[in-house]
Each structure stands twice: as structure tokens, then as C-alpha cells.
Amino acid sequence: MKILVIGGAGYVGSHAVRHLVGAGHDVLVYDNFCYGHRAAVRDVPVVEGDILDQPLLERTLRDHGSEAVMHFAAFTYVGESVSDPARYYRNNIVGTLSILDAMRATGVDRIVFSSTCATYGEPGVVPITESEPQTPINPYGFTKLAIERALDDYAHAYGIRFAALRYFNASGADEAGDIGEDHDPETHLVPIALQVALGQRDHLSIFGNDYPTPDGTCIRDYIHVTDLAEAHLAALLHLEREPVLKLNLGTGVGVSVKEIVEACRRVTGHELPVVEAARRAGDPPELVADPSAAERILGWRARYLDIEATIASAWHWHSGHPDGFAKD
């Protein structure tokens, strides 16, 4: 299939691109390189452009003959979405509407959209099923929910077929070790812990030790980025059979911050100094997916269920590329 991967040079996008190319699809990446890295998509054709540039999107879809879109081009810093919501509303909502309208103008009717567990806010029940009420507690989560709603309406009115994939905590790196997570600034737990192991930071701050969890630290569901990539292709292929898909993508396994620290110590063999710090605003105590719908509908389930294997793949990338893509 001819697939335009928007935001294909970013962390999850570049892993999806690798999987799609490996499966024999004709992939074109569209990225503005605001956060993406050229070295992450070295062997794939790229158009440099912004999602707000609808005429360029239309030209690109036409010239490529795209049959489907995968859309990863979002701003994802929860804290920044609170301090500068305008950036998030413009890029994540207006930008995605521009993609959808470019698809309508060119007759492309399939899209896989990166949604998030942040659309659930503070869930009443864990593990979280897709029917849990979506009540986001920050602008980032709201922008993703707004697009889920727009997709429903575009599906109904214009025949767009879509999959909204609600990721939990994307982690790990391709086993080849040549692509991985490289955010600037980095705010995520696993890469920060590995930067401490590399001596690039003095310590890791544990945000909150008084949550209502067994060890007092937050619990998350760390889903390997290669598992995410496989789910994207399975979801796209499933759109042949069903026009609307909304699925959680997680492992179903909850891991606490302290358990991540211990696993990072075991994987890296480094000391990893930690400092117990105050809670970070907006962190729910526990976010774990019920992934059974994705298994039932797509036949997909996460293959990385052991957090040490996920961290080992991330460590392969970080230890081999301590400066990320900077030196590539």
C-alpha cells in the first residue's frame, strides 16, 4: 500500500516507518523536522513540510498516490500544553484538521491516528477499557480527544475510515539499535534513567512517593515502540473490514517508577542515584491498559511483556548513541 507517514521522523513514527517498509509497503515520510530527525529515516523518501500547510499536503498525497495516512505529528509535552496551550491547539487540532481536509480533497479515505491514554484523564477503573469515560485533565489530552471526535464526525459525514490508537507509555527502541528515543527536552522516565546511567545526569528525581500504590510511586504501562509499530499496520489493514476502530495499545502490565529504576539498574549495571521529589502536577497514580480489545479485533498483542527486555532495547540505543541522532 502507498502510505504517507506524517511525523514519520519522530520516535514512534520512525519505528512505524521501519515496520511498514519491512512489510513491503511504499512509504513516504512527511515531517517538518521540528522534533523529528533526518537520520531516523535515512533510507526513506521524505517531504519536508508542516501539517498546517494544507496545499503541500494535498500535492504530496496526489504526487505519491497515497492510499492511506498514518499521523504521528503531534506536540506531546503535557506540562507545556498547560503553559502554552495555543501551540497545542494549533498543531494538534488545526494541523490534524488540515490533514483530514487534504485527504478529503484528494480522495484518501484511511487514516491511523495516534491518540493517547491521556484522553482518559484520571480513570475510575484500572485496567482501562476503551469504554472508560474520556475526561482529559490537560490540554494535550484534550487535543487528542477533540480529534477523536472530529474523526467520528468525518467518518459519518465524509466516509473517512479511521483507527484512533490510544497508546500508553511508548518505550524501548528497535532491536537494531540504530533508531530510538531522542527528545529535546527529554522528560520521560526511561530515557532520563538511562541518561543517569550514562553519567549525563547526576540523578533521577522520583516524582512522588505517597501515591496509593504498593510502593507509593506511579504505575504506568510501558508498551514497546516496535509493538506499537506492528499494531499500526494491523489497524490499517483492518480498516478494510471495519471503518472505525478505537483501541488501547498497552501491555496490560503495570510497572511503578521504583520498579523502572530497579530494572534500569539491573540492565545497565550502573548505580543510578535517585532523589525523592514532589509529585509532578497532573500525574494520575495508575494508568494501565486493558489490551484485550486490540487482541480480539486485530489479533495483536504486545510481545514485550518483560520490562527488562524493553529497557534493554532502549539501553542498546542510548549507550550506542549517547548524543542521540546528533552525531549521525
Ligand code: UFG
Ligand atoms: N517520572 C519521574 N521522574 C522523571 C520523569 C518521570 O518520577 O524524571 C515519573 C512520572 O511522574 C510518571 C512516570 O515517571 O509517574 C512516567 O512519566 P513519563 O513522563 O515517562 O510518562 P507519562 O506517563 O507522564 O506520559 C506518557 C506519555 C504522554 C501521555 C501520558 C499520559 O509520554 O504523552 O503518558 O498520561 F500524555
